[in-house]
Amino acid sequence: MHLPKLIIDLALILGAAGIITLLFRRLKQPMVLGYIIAGFLVGPNFHLFPSISDGESVKIWSEIGVIFLLFSLGLEFSFKKLMRVGGTAAITAFVEIACITVAGYFTGQLMGWSTMDSLFLGGLLASSSTTIIIRAFEELGIKQKPFTKIVFGVLVIEDIVVILLMVLLSTMAVSKQFEGTQMLFTIAKLMFFLAVWFLAGIFLLPTFLKKMEKYMNSETLLILSIALCLGMVILATQVGFSAELGAFIMGSIIAETTSSEKVEHLIQPVKDLFGAIFFVSVGMLINPEMIVEYRWPVLWITLLTIFGKFFSTTFGALVSGRPLKESVQVGMSMAQVGEFAFIIATLGVTLGVTSEFLFPVAVGVSAITTFTTPYMIKFSAPLYNWLENIIPGKWLAALNRYSASSQTLQAESDWRTVLNAYLKVIILNSVILIAIILFNTYYVWPFVAKYVNSQLLAKLIAVVIAIVMMGPFISALTIKKVHGIAYKALWLDSKYNRGPLVVVEVIRNVIAVLLVGFLLRQFFPFWPALLGTLLVMLVVLLALRQQLQKYYSRIEHRFLSNLNAREEAVAAAKKAQAADLLPWDAQVSELEINPWSALIDRPLVDLQLREKYGINVGAIKRGNVTIYAPTRDEKLFPHDIITAIGTEAQLEEFNRVVNTLNVERSDDVANDNVGLTSIVVDEHNGLKGQTIRSSGIRERTSALVVGIARGSNRILNPPSDMPFEWEDVVWLVGDRKKIAEFNRP
Numbered sequence: 001m002h003l004p005k006l007i008i009d010l011a012l013i014l015g016a017a018g019i020i021t022l023l024f025r026r027l028k029q030p031m032v033l034g035y036i037i038a039g040f041l042v043g044p045n046f047h048l049f050p051s052i053s054d055g056e057s058v059k060i061w062s063e064i065g066v067i068f069l070l071f072s073l074g075l076e077f078s079f080k081k082l083m084r085v086g087g088t089a090a091i092t093a094f095v096e097i098a099c100i101t102v103a104g105y106f107t108g109q110l111m112g113w114s115t116m117d118s119l120f121l122g123g124l125l126a127s128s129s130t131t132i133i134i135r136a137f138e139e140l141g142i143k144q145k146p147f148t149k150i151v152f153g154v155l156v157i158e159d160i161v162v163i164l165l166m167v168l169l170s171t172m173a174v175s176k177q178f179e180g181t182q183m184l185f186t187i188a189k190l191m192f193f194l195a196v197w198f199l200a201g202i203f204l205l206p207t208f209l210k211k212m213e214k215y216m217n218s219e220t221l222l223i224l225s226i227a228l229c230l231g232m233v234i235l236a237t238q239v240g241f242s243a244e245l246g247a248f249i250m251g252s253i254i255a256e257t258t259s260s261e262k263v264e265h266l267i268q269p270v271k272d273l274f275g276a277i278f279f280v281s282v283g284m285l286i287n288p289e290m291i292v293e294y295r296w297p298v299l300w301i302t303l304l305t306i307f308g309k310f311f312s313t314t315f316g317a318l319v320s321g322r323p324l325k326e327s328v329q330v331g332m333s334m335a336q337v338g339e340f341a342f343i344i345a346t347l348g349v350t351l352g353v354t355s356e357f358l359f360p361v362a363v364g365v366s367a368i369t370t371f372t373t374p375y376m377i378k379f380s381a382p383l384y385n386w387l388e389n390i391i392p393g394k395w396l397a398a399l400n401r402y403s404a405s406s407q408t409l410q411a412e413s414d415w416r417t418v419l420n421a422y423l424k425v426i427i428l429n430s431v432i433l434i435a436i437i438l439f440n441t442y443y444v445w446p447f448v449a450k451y452v453n454s455q456l457l458a459k460l461i462a463v464v465i466a467i468v469m470m471g472p473f474i475s476a477l478t479i480k481k482v483h484g485i486a487y488k489a490l491w492l493d494s495k496y497n498r499g500p501l502v503v504v505e506v507i508r509n510v511i512a513v514l515l516v517g518f519l520l521r522q523f524f525p526f527w528p529a530l531l532g533t534l535l536v537m538l539v540v541l542l543a544l545r546q547q548l549q550k551y552y553s554r555i556e557h558r559f560l561s562n563l564n565a566r567e568e569a570v571a572a573a574k575k576a577q578a579a580d581l582l583p584w585d586a587q588v589s590e591l592e593i594n595p596w597s598a599l600i601d602r603p604l605v606d607l608q609l610r611e612k613y614g615i616n617v618g619a620i621k622r623g624n625v626t627i628y629a630p631t632r633d634e635k636l637f638p639h640d641i642i643t644a645i646g647t648e649a650q651l652e653e654f655n656r657v658v659n660t661l662n663v664e665r666s667d668d669v670a671n672d673n674v675g676l677t678s679i680v681v682d683e684h685n686g687l688k689g690q691t692i693r694s695s696g697i698r699e700r701t702s703a704l705v706v707g708i709a710r711g712s713n714r715i716l717n718p719p720s721d722m723p724f725e726w727e728d729v730v731w732l733v734g735d736r737k738k739i740a741e742f743n744r745p
Contacts, residue, residue: 005054012050013058013280016042030132030370032339035276036363039283058281063350065278066343067247071229072271073159074251075264088320089153092330095316096154096309097126097161103308104301111297116173117355120348123169124362125305127162129338129370130155136333136374147329150317154334162340163248164190166347170242173353193239194249196435197232199428199559201253206562209259222266225254244343258565282342282363285349291360298364305369306376309335323403324396325384332380336369337362418501426508429477430515433470437519440466445523459523466519467536472555474537475548477512513537589651590621593640605632610717613654615646616706618733628702628735645706645733677703677736679743681728693720701742703734 016038024034044051052058101122108118133155137148171186205228209216216224229250236246254263291298314331318324345362348354388396445462452458516536520529593599599607609615620627620634621641627634636642644651681687687695692705708715708722709729715722724730732739 006057009052009054009058010061010277012042012052013038013277016049017276017280030129032279033367033370035279036283036286036342036367039280040286041283042280043284043286045284045287045289052284055284058277058284061274062278062281062346063243065274065276065281066346067229067233067243068267068271068274069278069339069343070163070244070247071251072264072267072275074248074253075255075260075267077156077159077248077252077255088317088322089150090157091320092150092313092316092322093154093157093161095319096313096334097158099312099315100125100304100308101165103304103312107300107304111300114355116348116353117358119172120169120344120354120358121301123162123165124341124344125301125308125337126165127158127338127340128155128309128334129336129366129373130159132336132338132370132373133333136377140374140377142377145329147322147326147333150322150326150330151333154313154330158338159340162344163245166340166344167241167245169344170347170351171240173348173351190241192431192434193241195428195431197249198253199432200435201250202256202562203555203559205253206257206565207558209257213259218262218266221259221263222270225263225267226270228254242347256563256565279342282346282359285346285359286363287356287360290357291364294357294361297357297361298368301361302365302368305337305365306335306372310376318399318402321403324387324391324399325381328384328387329377329380332376332383333373335376336373337366341366419504422504422508425476425480426511429473429480430511432473433477433512433515436466436469436473437515437522440469440519441522463520463523463532467516470516470519472548472552474512474516476552476556477515478509479549480552589644589646591642591644591655593636593638593642597636597638599636600638601635603633603635604630607636609644609654613646614650614717615644615654616704616717616733617642618645618704618706619643619702619735628738629698629704643733645704677734677739678729678731679739681724681726681730685743687724687728687730688726689723691721691723692718695724697730697732697742701732701734701738703732703739705730706733707731 017035020038020041021031021034024031040046041049042052044055104122104125105118108121109115113121133151142148167190168186229247232250233243233246236249237243254260310331312331313334314327317327317330322330341362345354345359349356349359440462444465445458448461448465449455449458452461513533517529517533520532520536523529524532604617609617617630618628619642620630620636621643622637644654646654679685687697692698697703697705705718706716708718708724708731710725
């Protein structure tokens with residue numbers, strides 16, 4: 001019976017991969033290196049064992065492996081995660097990537113390599129290995145150190161930048177264009193399509209998954225996810241980008257849905273299978289003779305990777321305002337090349353634009369830096385101590401001053417807030433309008449023209465369809481209100497602010513007119529297009545203004561609810577979990593002040609209730625008036641009813657010491673608006689990075705912060721200078737309605 005060669009090859013590949021990776025797991029070495037060595041053993045350059053016979057089929061399977069690797073990376077990524085990375089990691093990453101990419105290019109040129117080889121060398125050096133770094137952190141027991149958060153943030157930025165580099169490198173390889181204008185056009189085109197894919201994906205995909213949820217089991221969801229991934233791969237390649245970019249984009253879109261964790265779990269075995277085939281195929285390309293022949297380039301590039309990445313990353317961290325010790329630790333952690341180096345090197349080979357030696361050089365550098373990484377991290381502290389001793393004291397003092405000043409939290413100015421709001425409205429709606437124009441020009445009109453004999457009628461139908469689609473977004477671009485508190489403050493602050501504000505309003509209306517004119521100019525001569533533009537704007541702004549605003553509000557609400565659905569589900573789960581595990585066992589109790597109590601007529605700051613008894617006063621009820629979140633200067637008077645929060649033991653001690661009378665709570669009192677409420681620090685409330693005092697949460701919610709749950713840590717009565725962090729569960733006592741309004745998106 002005939003057995004296809006591909007089945008024999010797969011048995012050989014997976015058998016070798018399984019045996020070698022078992023050995024590597026025992027030796028506590030990275031699985032990726034095990035796969036590569038397994039590929040070398042079954043490849044054409046090693047003759048002791050049976051070799052692969054159908055290399056072309058394995059190559060196709062390895063390309064599928066890259067697609068699933070990028071799809072899985074997208075599932076682990078989130079655009080909101082990118083927003084949360086923060087300025088420190090972003091500055092560090094961009095400085096490091098720029099320096100090492102340029103250094104890699106010029107190193108290739110100095111060694112006499114071609115321009116394309118040098119460009120790909122710079123690209124494959126741009127990323128570090130997330131897998132190797134995490135493993136090293138775990139083995140050294142330092143995963144919770146402060147500097148590791150910066151490292152993980154830099155890795156997130158690197159993944160995005162390297163994917164964009166892959167697109168640019170493949171574009172240059174195919175077009176052979178290196179001009180600045182061509183590069184700028186490619187980047188602009190890439191950014192535009194990324195925005196369109198993301199906006200359309202978030203608007204459509206989560207809604208579809210919600211409606212189909214009751215019909216889907218695990219099998220159906222897996223098949224649908226793979227179909228969406230491959231569909232985006234086809235779309236990306238049709239537009240002129242790489243298959244890898246399409247896979248990553250679809251993964252990142254699904255990552256924003258409530259099904260992301262389930263999809264990630266279901267796709268894991270598929271990724272592991274095809275990923276193993278990819279890395280084994282990488283090992284099959286290793287030629288020991290070529291590595292020996294190019295041993296000097298391997299050595300120079302290894303030294304460039306270790307020292308270049310260390311210096312550039314350390315410098316980037318210093319520029320971002322981190323202390324010298326943290327900067328050195330970050331720099332020592334990033335000194336290796338990652339898995340993307342293999343993907344970029346394979347891309348060059350597949351496109352046929354790089355020399356054969358680039359791939360084995362990349363493998364050799366990766367193998368060496370993988371083994372040096374744990375030692376680099378381990379010796380980061382001794383290196384800092386040595387630097388501290390040799391660097392002049394004035395320089396150290398200057399670095400410390402710069403670090404302290406850079407980490408000072410500054411509130412955004414009103415102008416910055418207003419301009420950010422305008423930019424969001426202008427950019428998002430302009431991207432959508434341009435996409436609609438292009439879609440109708442290149443797809444709708446040709447389709448209509450096939451079935452309508454009159455060209456003029458076909459053009460009119462296409463224009464009407466485009467205007468109907470564009471209407472809500474034209475309305476939003478021209479008249480959507482951004483008149484928040486900052487806008488009003490600017491308008492009322494000075495008459496000199498009004499001119500620039502009016503100019504901004506004029507600019508966004510001009511952009512809308514130009515986009516409508518651009519649409520009509522695709523179909524009609526200049527003067528008819530100009531007249532049509534005026535008519536369209538009059539209809540949109542006058543006749544259909546209210547209807548379009550309502551329709552746009554529904555679109556915006558759908559988009560935002562889809563975008564925030566995952567975070568809201570996670571926050572609800574965390575809140576429920578925190579409520580079940582509330583560590584301080586806090587309770588709310590109402591106590592009446594005895595007329596003879598020693599508390600009477602003394603400011604709360606003098607009573608020191610928190611310091612002495614561990615309780616907080618959330619509200620004071622005085623007759624028909626309730627004072628929420630009383631200030632430190634507020635006094636207590638006879639028969640005041642205070643809302644106190646603390647543990648049962650603390651409240652009992654407080655009762656006994658101050659001789660107050662406990663109030664029996666009737667049903668109507670129990671339903672009072674004062675109570676213990678929790679919120680989660682996220683994008684909506686904007687608390688991240690602010691201290692309890694600077695956030696103004698007390699003034700805005702009429703509530704006190706009485707506790708913070710941060711991971712496994714539970715902080716009761718946190719100090720007012722404590723900054724909030726992402727996903728903190730903040731417990732407040734005060735007006736529930738105001739707290740809910742404050743936390744509303």
